[in-house]
Amino acid sequence: MYEPTNGSYKNRVCHSIFYAASRHQVLLAQPCSIPLMSGKPFFVNRYQKLGWTYKQVNPQQAIRINTMNAGRDDVVNRLQSLGIALEKIPFLQDGYWIRKSKFSVGATAEYLLGLYSIQEAAAQIPATLFAELEDKTVLDACASPGGKTVQLADIMNDSGVIVALELKKRKMFALANQLERSRVTNTAVYQMDAREASKMSMKFDCVLLDVPCSGNYVTDKGWFNKRSLKDVERNAGRQRQILAEAVEVTKEDGELVYATCSLEPEENELNIDWAIANLNVEVETINCHGEKGLTNVFGRELDHSIEKCRRIWPGQTQGFFVCKLRRQACG
Amino acid sequence: MWVMKEIKDFVGQFNASIALDASHIVRNRNRYYLLSKKLKHHVPESFFYAGSYLGAVKGASFFPSFLLLSMIAETKANKMVVDKKTAWLFICGRDIFKKGILEGNKLKKGDYTLILNEHNECLGFGKTTCNLSEEADANKVAVKNILDIGDFLRREKRQPERQQRSRRLQGRAGKPRKPTRK
Numbered sequence: 001m002y003e004p005t006n007g008s009y010k011n012r013v014c015h016s017i018f019y020a021a022s023r024h025q026v027l028l029a030q031p032c033s034i035p036l037m038s039g040k041p042f043f044v045n046r047y048q049k050l051g052w053t054y055k056q057v058n059p060q061q062a063i064r065i066n067t068m069n070a071g072r073d074d075v076v077n078r079l080q081s082l083g084i085a086l087e088k089i090p091f092l093q094d095g096y097w098i099r100k101s102k103f104s105v106g107a108t109a110e111y112l113l114g115l116y117s118i119q120e121a122a123a124q125i126p127a128t129l130f131a132e133l134e135d136k137t138v139l140d141a142c143a144s145p146g147g148k149t150v151q152l153a154d155i156m157n158d159s160g161v162i163v164a165l166e167l168k169k170r171k172m173f174a175l176a177n178q179l180e181r182s183r184v185t186n187t188a189v190y191q192m193d194a195r196e197a198s199k200m201s202m203k204f205d206c207v208l209l210d211v212p213c214s215g216n217y218v219t220d221k222g223w224f225n226k227r228s229l230k231d232v233e234r235n236a237g238r239q240r241q242i243l244a245e246a247v248e249v250t251k252e253d254g255e256l257v258y259a260t261c262s263l264e265p266e267e268n269e270l271n272i273d274w275a276i277a278n279l280n281v282e283v284e285t286i287n288c289h290g291e292k293g294l295t296n297v298f299g300r301e302l303d304h305s306i307e308k309c310r311r312i313w314p315g316q317t318q319g320f321f322v323c324k325l326r327r328q329a330c331g
Numbered sequence: 332m333w334v335m336k337e338i339k340d341f342v343g344q345f346n347a348s349i350a351l352d353a354s355h356i357v358r359n360r361n362r363y364y365l366l367s368k369k370l371k372h373h374v375p376e377s378f379f380y381a382g383s384y385l386g387a388v389k390g391a392s393f394f395p396s397f398l399l400l401s402m403i404a405e406t407k408a409n410k411m412v413v414d415k416k417t418a419w420l421f422i423c424g425r426d427i428f429k430k431g432i433l434e435g436n437k438l439k440k441g442d443y444t445l446i447l448n449e450h451n452e453c454l455g456f457g458k459t460t461c462n463l464s465e466e467a468d469a470n471k472v473a474v475k476n477i478l479d480i481g482d483f484l485r486r487e488k489r490q491p492e493r494q495q496r497s498r499r500l501q502g503r504a505g506k507p508r509k510p511t512r513k
Contacts, residue, residue: 107484109448112480113480161367161369163374174487181397181483185382186369190375
């Protein structure tokens with residue numbers, strides 16, 4: 001490294017500049033002591049600490065049969081006659097993996113007639129967790145692109161009422177198209193921020209919260225380069241606001257299903273822990289695909305009931321987190 | 332009710348009639364929706380989309396939804412059943428040749444008809460170009476495609492283009508004009 005020496009004023013200035021520059025070089029050459037809160041090594045290391053070893057996965061495309069429009073076997077036979085090889089997803093009632101298809105499954109007459117929807121396997125889980133949906137008033141708080149809204153309508157056999165909220169107008173066209181294609185008739189769509197749901201002056205029996213999240217590396221190839229811990233924390237904050245508002249509009253003893261496709265505990269277990277402490281809710285037991293929710297996150301002990309949640313690490317499906325909450329009666 | 336007239340006139344083109352409860356039909360901008368009793372009484376009318384979308388009025392024309400076409404198909408209306416290959420070509424926006432028609436060969440020139448596949452599912456509608464019972468040429472276009480369910484895919488393609496265009500226009504409108512020297 002360059003060492004400054006005594007000399008004239010001019011020399012001293014030059015020396016100090018060279019000294020600073022060389023110091024800077026040394027600093028750059030040395031490994032940075034401040035940890036970077038982004039990048040693949042950072043996140044992979046976090047997953048390791050949470051008990052999961054990172055692996056590159058490529059889940060199969062999946063479809064869900066809209067049983068309100070056609071019989072399950074009928075649709076399967078029709079798709080197989082087109083040369084599409086299907087495999088039943090063991091943990092879903094109406095879900096099938098596409099094992100082989102020479103063309104896009106989004107461009108068949110059966111798809112355009114609303115006989116099935118293209119929906120990732122893990123994303124088919126949340127709507128199935130409500131105990132009873134027929135004739136109920138249901139809120140789908142962050143509805144677009146509408147896969148889960150159509151699934152709710154399918155489970156409800158198009159009875160009752162679904163209120164679907166979406167903030168962005170450009171996404172609402174896709175949502176409306178999805179509803180028309182799937183022949184859903186029990187849904188009303190509003191352009192509204194889920195954090196303002198109480199402005200509707202309605203109370204709901206069931207609330208589906210498929211909240212906007214950071215996503216995961218399985219569905220977004222450049223995920224590690226785009227995301228940082230700061231993004232995750234910002235999203236987690238927004239999710240808590242949505243969660244609080246959703247509890248507000250849920251009837252006493254009503255059910256909420258909270259889901260994200262994020263692997264980050266800030267958006268999942270830590271948010272549920274916050275909800276248990278601050279909102280009038282308790283975690284319900286669910287019986288679905290996935291591992292128990294984490295009750296110890298980076299050394300921090302969480303409420304034990306969080307193990308009733310389900311965390312799905314990437315493998316057969318994308319990464320996912322799902323949890324069922326029940327609003328407790330006041331007082 | 333004006334809206335009912337629009338819908339009734341459209342349905343009448345297929346020599347059909349459907350019973351719709353006018354008190355449950357709601358107009359939202361230029362679009363018409365049929366709401367269930369529960370929706371009508373429980374949700375505010377400021378929605379973007381609700382219940383069964385029936386169609387939209389643009390200028391003097393009524394553009395039906397596929398839900399409305401399916402409703403008409405359940406009644407005694409002008410309809411024809413086409414074979415598998417013809418059904419697929421129709422969804423792709425093509426007209427129908429006489430040889431592809433399995434049922435409904437009695438329609439006359441200028442009749443509007445619903446197009447059904449072999450499973451009796453409505454794929455869209457078209458207008459006959461000849462008297463089908465008299466037409467001998469099997470390779471002649473018998474029905475002109477007006478609307479088909481392939482439109483769902485075309486809409487998805489159109490939407491980003493429309494958004495880009497509107498964004499461009501907004502940008503142009505919002506841009507301050509260059510000062511001109513006089």
